[in-house]
Amino acid sequence: MRYKLVELEPFQPEETQRKIDETHGLHPDDQYLKPGRIPHIWCPGCGLGIVLSAFIKGLDSTEIPIDNCAVVSGIGCTGRVAGYLNMDTYHTTHGRAIPFATGLKLAKPEMQVVVFSGDGDLFAIGGNHLIHAARRNMDLTVICVNNFNYGMTGGQAGPTTHMGAKTVTTPYGNCEYPFNLTHLAYASGAVYVARWTSFHARYLIESIQKCFAKKGFKFIEVLTPCPTGYGRPNRLGSGLDQMKVYRDNSEIRNHINPMEADSELRGPIVVGEFVDEEKPTFLDRYEEGVLSKARSG
C-alpha cells in the first residue's frame, strides 16, 4: 500500500481571527457578511440565523450583483439582520423600514430593495406603512420574521401573539386576536405571499429566489422559534423542540387563500406559497400614467 499523508498546518488562532475580522469569515457564504460583525447577538435556538442564511443562499443563487441590493430593517431582533450583511444596509427607526425603503427604491429603481424586519415592527408600529406599500404595489421584498413576541425588549405580547399565550405582559394569557399576516398582506395588495417556518429552509430559499425575480410587493412570513421570549413562558421547550413542532404539525398548502392559512401555537400550521400574481408596480404606473403625461404636456 502506498500512503500519501498530508501535514496539516498547525491551527493559528490569531490568523483565523484576522481572517474573520478582515475578510469576513471562512465559509464561502461569509462574503455576504460584514467584516468583523460576527458573532451575532441572537439567542441560542433563535430562528433568525436560518432566515439570514436562507436569504444569503437565495441571493447567491441569483445573478444579482451584491452592490445592486440593499437591505432595510427596523428595530428589534430581526432589525439587526441589516447590520450583518455585507451590502448597503440601513437600520432605521421602529416600524419605518418600509417607508425608508420606499424612498430608496424610488430614488434607485435599478436596485433590489429588501425589507427585513419582525412581526412587531412591521405589523404593530409599522402596520400602516405595510398595508400602504402593498396597496401601491411598491417594488419591495418584505421578509417578516414572526416570533410571536417582542424578543429584543424581553418577550412582550404583540400583534401576532396567539390567543391565550403567556408573555411578560400577558401573565394571565393573551386576550387579543392575532393578525394573520399573510391574509393582511394579500388583502392589502401584495402580489406574492408565502409563509414558511425556519424548519422549511429550502422552501424559504426558493421563495426568496422568486422574490428577486419578481416585481411588485412581495411578502414572506417566516415563523421562527423564540425560546427565550416566547418558548419559556408557554412551555414550548428549546429551539430544537419548536423546530420539531414545525416539522410535525405544519402542512404545506400552496395556492390557497391566505385567509384559510391557520397558524396555531402548537399546530396546525399552514405553510406554503399562497399567492403569486402579476400586477404593474407603483413605478410602472408612475412612468406610464404620470411621467409620460407630464413630459408630453
Place this chain on the structure above:
Amino acid sequence: MSKDRDVLTGVHFLNGDDAIAEGALAAGCRFFAGYPITPATEIAERMAKRLPEVSGVYIQMEDEIASMAAVLGASWGGNKSMTATSGPGFSLMMENIGLGMMMETPCVVVNIMRGGPSTGLPTLVGQGDVMQARWGSHGDYGVIALTPSSPQEAFDMTIEAFSLSERYRIPVIVLSDELIGHMYERVVIPEKKFLPRIRRRKPRKAPSEHLPFQGGEDLVPPMACAGEGYRLHVTGLTHDEKGYPVISAEAQERLVRRLCDKIRKHAAEIIRIEEEGTEDAEIIVVAYGCVARSARESVNMARKSGRRVGFLRLLTVWPFPEERIRELAANGVKGFVVPEVNYGQIAGEVERCAVGRDVLMVGLMGGAVHTPEIILEAIEEMA
C-alpha cells in the same frame, strides 16, 4: 425639455408655498414625499405637478412619519429630497428627523407654522414651533433652521437650505409660517447658471478604506450612497466611524459631540442676520419670519420720531446668533424688544445672551401677526 423646466427663470407672482416648491426644484430636488396639511399643502400640490415634468418622483405617503422616512431613503438613494408640513405633521416627523441627524442624511424639511398646540389653528399663522425645530427630536444634535420673511426669500432660502443640508449632511428646516406661505408677492427666479448647486462630498478612498462616519477636520464625513459599492451599514444606533453599532459611553461621546459640533463650529458660516441702525441703537428689535415685516415698519416709525432704535432680523433662527447678541448687549444697548407669534421662544434666547439688559417680549399666541403699532408701543414702553 425636462432639463429646462426645473428653473423657471423670470418674474413671477407666487405665494410662499409655491416659491418654496420652485426653490426646491431649482436646487435640484427630485424627490418629494408628503401628506396633505394646511397651510403647507400648496407645496405638495405644486410638487405633484412639477416634479414629473423634470422626471422626479412625487409620492403622497400614508402619514408624515412615512414621508420623513421616505425622504431619508431617497437621500441615501442619491436624490436631493424634501418634505413639507405644518405643526401636527412636524410633530410626527420628529422621530425620523432624529434618524436623519443620526444617519447624517441631507434633506430639507419645510414647516409652514400655524397656531398650535395640537390641531390649533389650521388656517392661521403661528411661530410656536421654533423650539420644536431646535429640540423636537430626542437627544442632542446640531440644527439649522431658516426663517424667510417673504415669498422671494422662501424661494432663495429653500435653495440655501438644500446647499446647507448637502454641505453639513443634516436635515435642514425651512421654518416658515402661514402668513408667508399664503402671501402672494413678486418672486424673481434667476437664470440657472446663477444658482448654487451644492452636492454632498463623495468619498475619495476605496470602499475598503473608507470610514463612512469619520468626520475629519471638517467634522462632516463624505457620503457614499446606495449602490455605489461602499456597502455601508447605516444605523440609528450609536455607531463608530465604520458605522457599526457600539453601545458605549465612549462611542456616544465621540459621535454625539461631533453631531453637535459640526454645526456649532461652523455657526459663523451658517448664521445669517440682517441689521439696520444697530450701531447707535439704544433699543434693538429682534424679529424673524412674518413678524419681521411689521417689526421693520415699527422701527422706521420709531426712528422717524427720533428714537435710536435698531432692527435685527434673524434669517437663521438656528444656530442662534449668540455672539452678536452678546456684543450688542455689551455695547451699551438698553434693551431688546422681541415680537413673535408665541409666548417667548426666541425672546428667551435673546435674554440668555443679553445678560443684564432689559428684554421685552411682545407676544401673540397665534392667529394674527403684530401690527407695527403694537411693536412701536413696546419700543416706547422700553424707551
